[in-house]
Amino acid sequence: MVTYNDSSTAGNSSRTSLDSRSLIPAVVLSVCFLLGFLGNIAVIILKPNWENMSSLSQSLMLNLAVSDLLCMLTIPLWTYSFLDSWTFGCKLISYLMYCSVYGSLLTVTVMSIQRYLQVVHLQRSLPQVGTSKLLVPLWVSAMILSIPALVVRQLVEQQHWIYCKHQYFSEGQSLAVLLTEILVGFVLFSIIVFSYISLYRQVNRTAFFNNQQTTRLITSIIVTFFGLWMPYLAINVLAVAAISLKNESLLKFCEDTWNAVGALTFLSSTMNPLLYTFTSIHLSTLGQRIGDQDL
16 A cells, blocks of 8 residues: 555665655654554553443444554564565555554544434434344454455565565556556545535534534544645555556656655554544543433
8 A cells, every 4th residue: 555566667766875755654654664663652541531421332432443453563673674675564554554554544434423313313223223133343344455466466576675675566456456446535524524514514404513522533534634645645546547548657656656645644643543443432521411402
């Protein structure tokens, strides 16, 4: 997810010293690891405000922290790859990273649906859905969506430097992988935006319409998700256009930009403890207050 390579357009420039395309992602990933690792460990150990949450909410919070922590554990390997040749298991590490990222995204999406039901429809949890019946399909979906990493991730040697990156065997294969990522990303983002905007409208129709904390929380969730993931999805869209139009200059721009926007997406796993775990009690209380008022 961090890097991309099309065998027909791969660059042949040597990499004898660090440049901004390598150093900036390495610095961003290092900061993400320090903050995200400590933040998600704190969620798992401290379990803040969990006593006021339903069992399903607690399971989703724990699942989000675990998936983000797994993502964090791959960061030192990617950081090292920006500074030196890749020396680890390319396919396995890539697959683990994709699984953890998709697991995190799907968990965030399910949480947005649960909050929508809790506040808008005054339901304490997803109706008639047990924790195992929800989390097992979630992780199965994440593993299925991550399968392309096992197919297209390869060790590529260029000018005595070994990379772990996408190695497509045809334009059709590259378009299929990119379009899948684009489709999944936009569908999940649309669900999240719909859920929180609906939640916001419900709050505005109650006596709590002046609750600025709720407004800030909902705004920060949507803006953060958009800011961290839209650049990556936008580059994928540009890459699809470049491949379809056989525009090598545009594709070269995408290749040069992928590392930076890919590193940016790791910030979502760093921000999740603040955006979701430590603020969930507010929306849980809000749902109860709205329910009490309607009664």
